[in-house]
Amino acid sequence: MKSAPTLGVTLGATLRATAAVSAAAVLAVTATACGSSGPGAAGGSGGGGRVTVWTLQDTAFNPVQKKSVSAYNAASKDTRATMQTFVNDPYKQKLQTALGSPNAPDVFLNWGGGNLSTYVKSGEVADLSADLDATFTAKFLPSVLAAGTLDGKVYGVPMEGVQPVALFSNKDVFAAAGITAPPATWQDLLADIDTLKAKKVTPIALAGSQAWTELMWLEYLLDRVGGPEVFAGIQAGTPGAWDDPAVATALGMIRDLVERGAFGTNYGSVSQDSGGADALLAKGRAGMELMGSWEYAGQLATAPKFVKDGKLGWTTFPTVPGGKGDPKNVVGNPSNFFSVTAKSANRSDAVDFVKKTVTEPSYVSDLLSIGQVPAVAGIDAQIKASPNADYTGFIYQLVAGAPSFTQSWDQALDPATAQKLLTNLQKVFNKQSTPQQFVSAMDAK
Amino acid sequence: MSIAVPRGSDGRPGALWAVPALLYFALFAVVPMALVVALSFTDWSGLGSPHWAGARNWTRLLHDPGLGQSLRLSLLLTVVTWAVQTLICLPLGVWCAGPQRSRAVLGTLFFVPLLMSSAAVALLFGALLDPNFGLAHTVGPWIGVDDGNFIGDPHKALWTVTAVITWQFVPFHTLLYQAAARQVPAQLYEAATIDGAGRWRQFASITLPQLRNTVVTSSVLILVGSLTYFDIVLILTDGGPGTSTRILPLHMYLTGFSSFDMGYASVLAVLLLAAGTTLSLLVVRITGFRRMTSQREGL
Structure with missing residues (x-):
């Protein structure tokens, strides 16, 4: 509907699903407006290597994320990531109140750019520049990574398809x-x-x-x-x-x-x-x-x-x-980003989660299979082999060849x-x- | 009086009985109202903690270019919904109060909109009002709107919203009038019939005066309700096109939850609170509802 409109129509959403989501969104908004929004039931960063990840509800994308989270959990010994999904429109309002509260997540999805900079300016987002080395950041398309970067510091890492x-x-x-x-x-x-x-x-x-x-x-x-x-x-x-x-x-x-x-x-x-x-x-x-x-x-x-x-x-x-x-x-929308909260008790685990998931080859190919083009550099060959290659190839070239990507x-x-x-x-x-x-x-x- | 009452009591429950309701009211009405007044003197985006802003938000009221239009639209919406709903609901309610079986069936059908939440009503009409694939495409040309552009036309949007709101609330107020009309003692009509009064005369001289308190109740609900009313407008037009349906409650909501300007949104909330209270007190005072005088002397 409104506040985060450019993402209002999610991939794979049917007409009916969209209507249902809008209804749920409106109800949730109304509930929030009545001042009844309590702390999230399962929020909180409990410590002990548990990483809470907040993301948006999306019928096509969520299964890909779930797979990536389970793969991460299976591979890492002592860190466990749990994912929570939220409906698009109330999510922005939820973030606005949850960030900086004891119920903040460790890793959260955001839209980068001006939106992210508001959170950064209130000191709620961790500067990841020191945690991410140049070989990691070089994996992304520069025009897209720019929307997660403020004053030369990386605060957000692209985690979804590009949306020019x-x-x-x-x-x-x-x-x-x-x-x-x-x-x-x-x-x-x-x-x-x-x-x-x-x-x-x-x-x-x-x-x-x-x-x-x-x-x-x-x-x-x-x-x-x-x-x-x-x-x-x-x-x-x-x-x-x-x-x-x-x-x-x-x-x-x-x-x-x-x-x-x-x-x-x-x-x-x-x-x-x-x-x-x-x-x-x-x-x-x-x-x-x-x-x-x-x-x-x-x-x-x-x-x-x-x-x-x-x-x-x-x-x-x-x-x-x-x-x-x-x-x-x-x-358009360069991408959606994962950021780590500044006050996260599990900062190193949260960073580890981000580093080990968003550029995984299996994650990239899963994204391509649902028609999303990840902001990862040098994946032309993978795109050619994927379904809808005509279209995803066009989008990839559009972004990879763009001198500037205005959000x-x-x-x-x-x-x-x-x-x-x-x-x-x-x-x-x-x-x-x-x-x-x-x-x-x-x-x- | 044969009913035994405890000594020193007038038979009414003690003040203790009101405590749960009062606590509830304090927690969910008085405390939030006080908080809103406090917030109106701060700058707060919802992120971090509020900062003291003094009277800055209040002086902004004078310079807000959107405020005048919001007030005007709210006033227009209030007056029009009140007039239209009362004119429809009173006769309909009286008619539904009749004994015939067909009325019972039709009456049940009339109440269907009452079963739906505002969000459902708005989404439903949103689909109907699609100018290319909705009912608006078919119905539009019949009523002179060839392209079915109802909610997208700055001059028609508010009237469309009014019509949807009316559709939703007519059943509720009809129900009020129906219940009240059934309470009118039959002897009054019997006596009037003997005196030779026709149906119109009976309606004007018996039904209308007997419904006086119901008219007041229904009016207060409509007037105060339309001041705080925004969900249908939010979903149907989001205040648009431009600002053509940005009524005061929506202005408040968008300022608070889309622009994240909680301070100024709280100022608007206080304004609405004051307007609503004043309006309902005014209606009650003007109509003499407060005196609770009976309409049934001699019966």
Whole structure:
């Protein structure tokens, strides 16, 4: 739903599962809001080589993790790791209150970037730089490891697949409209939009009731127009960073898309959590969709025929003529990370657990088998041999070849700014605000 | 009086009997309220310990660009849900109080929404309101919304939310009115029939005055309820599009649990607490409910 939205649709989640999870999430949120959230029943770092690991509930990923935990426990004599899973949305709130309390875990999943830096700044996360030698850190893709690194110190280790944002398409819809190749440039994209519109198809599916899906457009456009430095300035809180002309230019291009009818007229009511936009694409009622790399696994679960018949297309975000950003740059979620709590009583065991699990060859191949592309360097051969190799190979190349990987802004910024950003961006998409009004709203303290 | 009562007692239970309820109320209402007031003077993200902020959060009330709109939306939602629900529930409840068998069957059907949790109702309507695959796609064109864009349109979102809330709560208030209407003594109607009063006259002169206290109860519940109301809005629109349905309780929730600004969220909570208490006291005072006067003189 909201706070950690870019991860809202987990791999392998079906429509029904998503709805059930949202319901559970909402109930849990409500319970927390009522102030009844007590200490976790099985939390706590009891000492004696017991490592508590917190991770997110995910039907496809959890079995892989369980296997890795049991393998670790079998191999190590005196350390025992136990894993606990949590539903996505309440997890952030749970972390917020549990970190620093006696019920904190030893190892916890987080999203890296700005989110992790909040925890680091309150002194809740252990600096792992001294524990991890260069040969270990060199195993990861640098652009992804960067999201777990702050001021040159490693606080988070990538433990899940990379999740860059890519442009997906329905090949049947393209063929029927006479479009032969996915759009490579902004001009191509605009031309394709007009062609699809003339064919009475919604050019681009957009789940506009959830602003984070709209944010992906701004993230890519700003990177293409002004380069990753512009958002780096915004993230660093540089005064006037939102006033960079590239921000208004990118928003202007979004307004142009909206005015052109690129998203149709009723995108404001479409929800990503209930699969509204994905269904538009799979059923051929929309031509394209900009979405995180989990789209493939999501479509595979809800519309298997669409994917297996090879009708789902994918490409990098179009280049923008005259833009300052490298067209190879990507945005999205670099990965999810494992961090160790600063006050963990089992610090050395916790570090040992992280080191001995996340780069294991069996863990890497298990991740690949569920369609996730781990942020581990030099696994091209393994990818070629895995199922869905076309797609996972594309994602791997996309990230491995990216000079910069900008983290989803709603994860990278502090929570209050992220909320303000999402609300104001939604107003631009709904034609309630102009780009200038957006900039001054974001400038306002 | 033939019932023997202990000497020195008026027959009512002693104060001791109220202790469990009072303890419960203190622990789960008074203590949290006091904590919220205390939190409103701090800066706290939920992480670490709160820091004293003085009156800073309170002065922010004056500069919060979202507050005015939240208040306006809350007020609008409160007034509209009250008017719509009362206009639907009162006649429906009175009708359901009738003796016919068909009414019993229909009455049971009307109460189905009451069985569902708010989260279930919101998720259900979320699916129905999908403009491409939901009921909104079919029904929209019938009522002039060709693209089925209900919750995504800044001008329609609040009305859609109001309709969903009404759908959920009509059964409860209908139940109140039905129960109250059944309590109206039959002799009143018999006497009125003898006097030649028609059905409308009976409704206006007997039913309505007899339901007076129920109207007050139901109104207080609706008014105060809609002030603290947010779960359907949270799931259905999350305050959007933009801020078009960001009512005050949701503004508070999002400030606290999405922006992790507990200090200012507590200020908003105190504001809501004050508004709710004032409103319910006001309604009770204006309507004379406090005097607990009987409607049954001479019966």
